[in-house]
Amino acid sequence: MRLLRYFLYRVMQMFPIALFIVIINFALIHMAPGDVSILLAGEGADPEYMASVRQSYGLDKPLYQQLGAYIGQLLQGDLGLSFRTREPVIGIIAERVPATLLLAGTALVLASVLGVVIGSFMARRPGSALDTAVTTLSISLFSIPVFWLGLMLILLFAVTLRWLPSSGMMSIAGPREGIGFVLDVAKHMILPVISLSAVWLGQYVRLARSSVSETLAEPYVTTARAIGFPERRVMTRFALRNAMLPIVTVLGLELGLLLSGAVLTETVFSWPGLGRLIYEAILSRDTPVIMGAFLIMSFTVMLAALVTDLLYATLDPRVRL
Amino acid sequence: MTPTLVKTVRATVRSWPGVLSLTVLLGITAAALAAPILSLPDPADMAFDLYQPPSSSFWLGTDNFGRDIFSRVVWGARVALMVAIGAALLSILIGSALGAVAGYFGGWIDGLLSRIFDIFLLIPTFFLILLIVALFGASLPLTIIAIALTTWPRSARLMRSQVLTLKSRVYVQAALAAGAPHWWVIVRHVIPNGIAPIITDGTILMGMAILTEAGLSFLGLGDQNMVSWGSMIFEGQRHLRLAPWMSIAPGVALLMLVASLNLLGDSVNFAMNPQLRTRGGAPKRRASVAPPKGEGPATEETPILQVEDLRLEYTVGNRRIAAVDGVSFSLPRGGALGIVGESGCGKSSLGSALLQTMPNNAELTAGNVRYDGRAIILGGKPVVEGGRSRIDALRWTRIATIFQSAMNALNPVTTVRRQMMDALRLHRPGISRADATDRISEVFDMIGIPRSRMNAYPHQLSGGMRQRAMIALSLILEPELVIADEPTTALDMLIQDQILGEIADLRERLNLSLILVSHDMGAVAESCEVVAVMYAGRIVEIAPTRRIFDNPAHPYSRTLIGALPSLTGPLEKLESLPATDTAAAAAATGCRFAHACLAATDLCRKTTPPAMNLGGGHVCECHYAEDFAAETAADKREVRA
Numbered sequence: 001m002r003l004l005r006y007f008l009y010r011v012m013q014m015f016p017i018a019l020f021i022v023i024i025n026f027a028l029i030h031m032a033p034g035d036v037s038i039l040l041a042g043e044g045a046d047p048e049y050m051a052s053v054r055q056s057y058g059l060d061k062p063l064y065q066q067l068g069a070y071i072g073q074l075l076q077g078d079l080g081l082s083f084r085t086r087e088p089v090i091g092i093i094a095e096r097v098p099a100t101l102l103l104a105g106t107a108l109v110l111a112s113v114l115g116v117v118i119g120s121f122m123a124r125r126p127g128s129a130l131d132t133a134v135t136t137l138s139i140s141l142f143s144i145p146v147f148w149l150g151l152m153l154i155l156l157f158a159v160t161l162r163w164l165p166s167s168g169m170m171s172i173a174g175p176r177e178g179i180g181f182v183l184d185v186a187k188h189m190i191l192p193v194i195s196l197s198a199v200w201l202g203q204y205v206r207l208a209r210s211s212v213s214e215t216l217a218e219p220y221v222t223t224a225r226a227i228g229f230p231e232r233r234v235m236t237r238f239a240l241r242n243a244m245l246p247i248v249t250v251l252g253l254e255l256g257l258l259l260s261g262a263v264l265t266e267t268v269f270s271w272p273g274l275g276r277l278i279y280e281a282i283l284s285r286d287t288p289v290i291m292g293a294f295l296i297m298s299f300t301v302m303l304a305a306l307v308t309d310l311l312y313a314t315l316d317p318r319v320r321l
Numbered sequence: 322m323t324p325t326l327v328k329t330v331r332a333t334v335r336s337w338p339g340v341l342s343l344t345v346l347l348g349i350t351a352a353a354l355a356a357p358i359l360s361l362p363d364p365a366d367m368a369f370d371l372y373q374p375p376s377s378s379f380w381l382g383t384d385n386f387g388r389d390i391f392s393r394v395v396w397g398a399r400v401a402l403m404v405a406i407g408a409a410l411l412s413i414l415i416g417s418a419l420g421a422v423a424g425y426f427g428g429w430i431d432g433l434l435s436r437i438f439d440i441f442l443l444i445p446t447f448f449l450i451l452l453i454v455a456l457f458g459a460s461l462p463l464t465i466i467a468i469a470l471t472t473w474p475r476s477a478r479l480m481r482s483q484v485l486t487l488k489s490r491v492y493v494q495a496a497l498a499a500g501a502p503h504w505w506v507i508v509r510h511v512i513p514n515g516i517a518p519i520i521t522d523g524t525i526l527m528g529m530a531i532l533t534e535a536g537l538s539f540l541g542l543g544d545q546n547m548v549s550w551g552s553m554i555f556e557g558q559r560h561l562r563l564a565p566w567m568s569i570a571p572g573v574a575l576l577m578l579v580a581s582l583n584l585l586g587d588s589v590n591f592a593m594n595p596q597l598r599t600r601g602g603a604p605k606r607r608a609s610v611a612p613p614k615g616e617g618p619a620t621e622e623t624p625i626l627q628v629e630d631l632r633l634e635y636t637v638g639n640r641r642i643a644a645v646d647g648v649s650f651s652l653p654r655g656g657a658l659g660i661v662g663e664s665g666c667g668k669s670s671l672g673s674a675l676l677q678t679m680p681n682n683a684e685l686t687a688g689n690v691r692y693d694g695r696a697i698i699l700g701g702k703p704v705v706e707g708g709r710s711r712i713d714a715l716r717w718t719r720i721a722t723i724f725q726s727a728m729n730a731l732n733p734v735t736t737v738r739r740q741m742m743d744a745l746r747l748h749r750p751g752i753s754r755a756d757a758t759d760r761i762s763e764v765f766d767m768i769g770i771p772r773s774r775m776n777a778y779p780h781q782l783s784g785g786m787r788q789r790a791m792i793a794l795s796l797i798l799e800p801e802l803v804i805a806d807e808p809t810t811a812l813d814m815l816i817q818d819q820i821l822g823e824i825a826d827l828r829e830r831l832n833l834s835l836i837l838v839s840h841d842m843g844a845v846a847e848s849c850e851v852v853a854v855m856y857a858g859r860i861v862e863i864a865p866t867r868r869i870f871d872n873p874a875h876p877y878s879r880t881l882i883g884a885l886p887s888l889t890g891p892l893e894k895l896e897s898l899p900a901t902d903t904a905a906a907a908a909a910t911g912c913r914f915a916h917a918c919l920a921a922t923d924l925c926r927k928t929t930p931p932a933m934n935l936g937g938g939h940v941c942e943c944h945y946a947e948d949f950a951a952e953t954a955a956d957k958r959e960v961r962a
């Protein structure tokens with residue numbers, strides 16, 4: 001009950017944020033140099049199509065009515081048409097979402113689990129030589145440009161050693177079903193997942209290291225030790241359990257950054273996800289697709305924040321309305 | 322240069338990551354600044370053979386247009402640094418200004434701005450920058466502005482919280498009272514004092530800005546008129562198989578610059594808060610000893626706890642501070658000892674030493690502790706028997722502790738009942754759920770917590786209830802000895818009194834032995850038969866409670882009791898003692914209290930006072946103990962007559 005109320009409250013709070021993002025989008029397209037109708041319909045579009053775009057976006061009407069028309073369209077799930085393919089942007093994006101989810105999700109799980117394990121381990125011996133070395137290493141990891149790391153992995157494992165495929169999500173003539181298909185996709189996933197998660201691993205190791213070492217200094221940990229709980233249990237039940245709160249928050253907040261990393265990774269590996277779509281849209285100046293992608297990414301991050309909040313509320317009994 | 326700044330810089334260059342990152346940063350900056358005067362080939366000049374691998378004439382090879390890659394990398398550093406400095410400066414400028422305004426004025430302005438900070442936090446900035454650059458055309462200045470416009474809430478949030486703490490400071494209030502306008506106070510006093518963490522964050526911001534620009538360039542949204550490392554990799558990607566050096570060099574440069582920025586920020590952060598590096602941690606393994614031979618069985622007369630010459634030292638930086646400096650006492654079974662002293666006198670360290678829960682930078686360097694006649698610490702080392710530390714075998718079943726519960730002594734994410742259940746089942750693995758619940762209810766009834774509050778989380782209880790829950794937790798396994806460390810601090814007077822009364826009552830009913838650590842003489846008077854007064858790491862006086870109140874023999878005890886020492890001047894002068902630097906007091910020759918004692922003589926300053934036995938269990942470390950004890954008694958007689 002408490003959770004449900006909290007959830008609804010947070011959902012309500014998301015509306016102004018969503019509106020704000022939509023307005024940014026709207027403002028940007030109107031402030032950008034060049035005619036709005038050309039930006040939306042594409043250069044050299046036929047007059048008939050141009051007229052229909054002007055009509056649906058209400059471009060001859062005053063600005064506030066245009067905003068109204070724009071919001072109305074968005075509410076119907078209409079993000080406009082790609083002027084490269086003349087297909088609805090929403091459909092093009094939806095098609096690409098699963099691939100991105102697969103890549104980003106795998107990398108997120110891998111990096112966060114491994115990061116929390118390594119980070120908590122380092123928190124046991126703060127200030128030791130190993131701790132300093134791992135901290136320095138993780139800082140270096142998240143300083144690597146993710147797309148460059150991808151290129152280097154391709155150079156090593158695909159070009160030089162020829163162990164793994166360098167691009168795509170599946171082999172051209174490979175199996176399309178069954179275990180063979182899964183293995184084929186998995187093989188294609190290895191390099192992109194390593195690039196993306198390596199960079200994020202550094203971030204999560206540091207995050208976990210600092211939150212766990214902070215909770216280890218809390219009085220309730222001393223109580224647990226005085227009671228006589230074995231150190232492993234002190235670590236999991238007391239330290240890690242409480243350290244999860246900041247970790248979960250930051251994980252949720254940094255999803256946007258993870259997604260931007262995913263876009264760059266997809267570009268390097270020609271992974272057929274949203275990132276690749278954005279890249280292609282940039283190359284062909286396909287504004288509706290870029291705008292749509294920004295909106296979808298923003299809403300995804302908002303949704304993630306909502307899930308994070310909910311997770312936080314289940315983890316921390318102190319969250320109350 | 323303020324002293325803190327000097328200290329920070331010094332601490333930064335002392336750590337190897339700090340030195341390493343500064344060196345790399347200075348090297349890259351120097352190369353970027355010197356690029357025009359280093360006789361390098363024009364980075365845009367397609368003058369050489371295509372795809373030349375690295376060699377002595379082309380250090381990093383040439384690219385697909387026959388341009389010298391080394392020269393391009395050096396020129397690229399200029400773009401990277403421009404982006405870093407430009408974007409970070411602009412972002413910090415906007416952020417600190419808005420953050421300062423929000424924190425300073427509070428109210429609806431703060432509400433509105435904080436809301437905007439939060440919204441920005443939820444916007445995937447990279448995509449917003451990408452959209453801006455895609456719509457407005459790729460150019461370096463635009464990229465810099467776009468990065469600043471999307472990252473400023475970082476600095477704003479930091480500045481806001483800084484200002485919230487700063488604005489109540491005396492100098493800010495003084496400036497306002499003197500009639501200074503708000504904007505002046507913000508610019509002159511608030512921002513300069515709150516900027517340190519924002520500068521640290523600035524290095525991280527710079528790294529982010531460089532990576533963002535590189536990412537944009539890699540997606541083909543780089544400035545066409547500039548040599549950027551990102552666009553070099555963008556071009557190199559297409560020639561990866563033929564000329565891998567085209568992508569390797571700019572990537573290494575990016576990595577080095579960004580890593581050194583992040584590393585520098587990290588080092589500065591640690592230099593400013595050194596405890597961040599060493600706080601917490603798992604308890605370190607300490608050298609242990611085997612139990613001594615010939616330990617006789619305990620008898621009725623054997624004290625439950627016997628402490629001999631215990632010494633506990635903290636290592637702080639290069640200094641070693643003896644917080645407990647040769648403490649001895651003995652607690653009879655069923656007895657209650659109060660340990661009193663000002664904060665920092667070592668009384669809580671003593672408690673943690675007895676339980677062996679001291680932090681990792683503390684170490685027992687000498688002394689023995691016997692529990693029920695059996696040594697648990699010998700020569701400062703824990704006694705291990707059969708692979709298990711003897712203290713571990715006593716934990717909670719025989720020795721329990723009550724911590725000051727206002728300080729988060731209970732796990733905040735677990736219900737009180739669950740915490741008691743866990744402790745119970747840890748030590749009595751066979752106990753059934755029903756029996757455990759019965760036992761918990763029993764203890765709750767005994768402590769006076771309504772059973773309905775059993776499933777509450779600690780934060781749902783009032784301060785007094787939370788403290789009772791802590792007491793309940795300590796009693797759940799029926800221990801013989803309870804060490805209570807400031808159990809009533811931070812509670813209001815009425816509740817304090819109630820809880821102390823309950824502790825005294827429980828002690829009688831359960832025949833508990835008790836050690837009560839407190840800064841408050843009154844608190845121990847009620848529940849303890851014997852009081853030990855601690856000062857600068859030593860017990861300076863120990864006596865039965867009546868005696869210490871009637872005949873305090875140590876000048877320090879007198880100030881604690883608030884007695885009027887007729888020999889040494891008016892009360893007001895004694896009531897506010899100068900703060901004690903335990904380390905300095907312990908290092909000085911003579912009596913530790915001499916620096917603050919109004920009756921101090923040359924003898925006190927030169928010779929360490931011996932332990933004077935005044936009879937009847939009254940021992941005092943003061944050269945004039947006998948005189949003081951007698952004098953007070955005389956006064957008492959006088960008053961009565």
